[in-house]
Amino acid sequence: MTRVEKHILRSLAGKRQSIWQVLRENPGYLAQITQTLSRLLDQEIIASQEDILCLTDKGQALAKEMGLIPRQDIQCPTCQGRGVVARELFARVRDEFESLAKARPRPSAEFDQGFVTPEVTVARVMLMYLRGDLEKQDLLFIGDDDLTSIAAALTGLPRRIVVLEIDTRLVDFINETARERNWPHLQAQTFDVCQPLPRELAGAFTAAFTDPVETLPGITLFLSRCAEALQGPDTALYFGLTTLEASPQKRYQIQKILLEMGFVITDIIADFHTYLLSWEESITKNFPFLQEGPLDLKPPTVPWYTSGLVRGEVVDGPHPKEKGAATLDQSFYFDEEA
Amino acid sequence: MTRVEKHILRSLAGKRQSIWQVLRENPGYLAQITQTLSRLLDQEIIASQEDILCLTDKGQALAKEMGLIPRQDIQCPTCQGRGVVARELFARVRDEFESLAKARPRPSAEFDQGFVTPEVTVARVMLMYLRGDLEKQDLLFIGDDDLTSIAAALTGLPRRIVVLEIDTRLVDFINETARERNWPHLQAQTFDVCQPLPRELAGAFTAAFTDPVETLPGITLFLSRCAEALQGPDTALYFGLTTLEASPQKRYQIQKILLEMGFVITDIIADFHTYLLSWEESITKNFPFLQEGPLDLKPPTVPWYTSGLVRGEVVDGPHPKEKGAATLDQSFYFDEEA
Secondary structure, three states: OOHHHHHHHHHHHOOOEEHHHHHHHOOOOHHHHHHHHHHHHHOOOEEEEOOEEEEOHHHHHHHHHOOOOOOOOOEOOOOOOOOEOOOOHHHHHHHHHHHHHHHOOOOOHHHOOOEEOHHHHHHHHHHHHHOOOOOOOEEEEEOOOOOHHHHHHHOOOOOEEEEEEOOHHHHHHHHHHHHHHOOOOEEEEEOOOOOOOOHHHOOOEOEEEEOOOOOHHHHHHHHHHHHHHEOOOOOEEEEEEOOOOOOHHHHHHHHHHHHHOOEEEEEEEEEEEEEEOOHHHHHHHHOHHHHHOOOOOOOOOOOOOEEEEEEEEEOOOOOOOOOOOOOOOHHHHOOOOO | OOHHHHHHHHHHHHOOEEHHHHHHHOOOOHHHHHHHHHHHHHOOOEEEEOOEEEEOHHHHHHHHHOOOOOOOOOEOOOOOOOOEOOOOHHHHHHHHHHHHHHHOOOOOHHHOOOEEOHHHHHHHHHHHHHOOOOOOOEEEEEOOOOOHHHHHHHOOOOOEEEEEEOOHHHHHHHHHHHHHHOOOOEEEEEOOOOOOOOHHHOOOEOEEEEOOOOOHHHHHHHHHHHHHHEOOOOOEEEEEEOOOOOOHHHHHHHHHHHHHOOEEEEEEEEEEEEEEOOHHHHHHHHOHHHHHOOOOOOOOOOOOOEEEEEEEEEOOOOOOOOOOOOOOOHHHHOOOOO
């Protein structure tokens, strides 16, 4: 019985659940979960009614034999397991960010976008604050459809914020916001991660944040650009990483690369990010596993796509894996897991 | 300005603080923090009155120049940043554990003991539950002065729980509790981590938990014993690790060893554990840096010693670094950081 099977049975031990809730509760990756669901359906351990899943009698007997109890609701209701809540300065930042972000460009599937909730965006900035990566620091964001740069600027704490982003709509939105708010220290520019890092940005930052595509070549490139942009020891790297598109093996490779680049990992906070993915634009285009899976899908009923937050600190170097230009092909955006 | 200095100034930017609160808020390691405090006192950036610290006028000017604001209280008040709270089954477990643990043996400085609060002990078990490492699983605890084994048994979920512990008082307490409660599946035995792992325990477990001593040879040995006890891929390792006795460089080495042993790191939750250290027994014997530091110490006013929780999952192997007997000397318990 694999870990993924066990989690599926546990999600269903208490009650019928939509596929979306089952996905949300599972630490496996999408290809593995959908394959496992197919097998459990074939073996008549679970049954489905459209996108609702339940255990069969056979499944219930199996869950009992495995000692599985209905999933206990023990994640912190106040912070959803993130560990931080928007208080003091950050309560104001969250409110301002919410109203400011109403005018944001809609997510584009072309660039693998899909953004996190305002609460989560500000939670990221709060973690940066707790770790000492905000006050008078120089921050780089590579890709910023979540507008974390704007949330950071709203705190009034960073010295300099640079955003490199492929989507000109976002670049324009960020620069326009900076102009309106009179933030000369926030600047966005168009950038394709396959281009070399602009020379003047190498070694210029004390912290870098990126939410990379989920393939190994893609992640390596995003993290390398961040590493190249950092000043040296004691500077920090933040990135989002989901288990849904990254198997333990892939995450193992990513951690090896991080260590080889000279980072010690200081935080891995599971399910830190909750994403709001639109049905047509994001899900139907970007998740072939769901489309080809055994179930008749309906639009999500819960925010099912979550990702962890990883923070690393430079102990040596940093030593970026990639430096010059890189070539983009399909394997950059998709692999057998993502 | 180092990260550690910045954190000290930030802790004091808002108000006078005891050394214990400053230690609690600092991500540095003890030797580094006490050295830095000495230097800041010498430079008249901070001043001390017994064990209370504050910024001098010079320090306040410096903090302002660095853009430091008084530390914002944004850690989750409900879960203290752990992400889990004792609800449902675990509310009962916490209550029973608290009453049961009242009769526990007092901590012994001889074995580097000092235990976490009942809330934290149960939080560990909750994280194991969330990750699927509890129901019908086979658990090993190497060292268990926190009695996490008993909290796990109280859930009624694990199949088998084995405790290897050097302190016979704890071994007796756990075995007696198991007898009284009629838990034949919980067994403790005396074990010195320098002895080889009992042959029948090798490859016998699905999860292992340890709270190792903080030196690199010590941690390597504890983690190796755990790795040797695990069945193979998909099994899990949990351990506590503090930044107070482990520099980024040491944690980097530990992560390298983890990866070499075949583990992917799935969770690093900072400050997960809050310890209750008795003044005479633990602090005055085990923390020479504090004793030799620049301050006239008084007993702690806050639980200042915290540690993170690290979880790894086997992707390959596991491949323990050490297998046979090991020799114990002073470097096993103490290094220049611990």
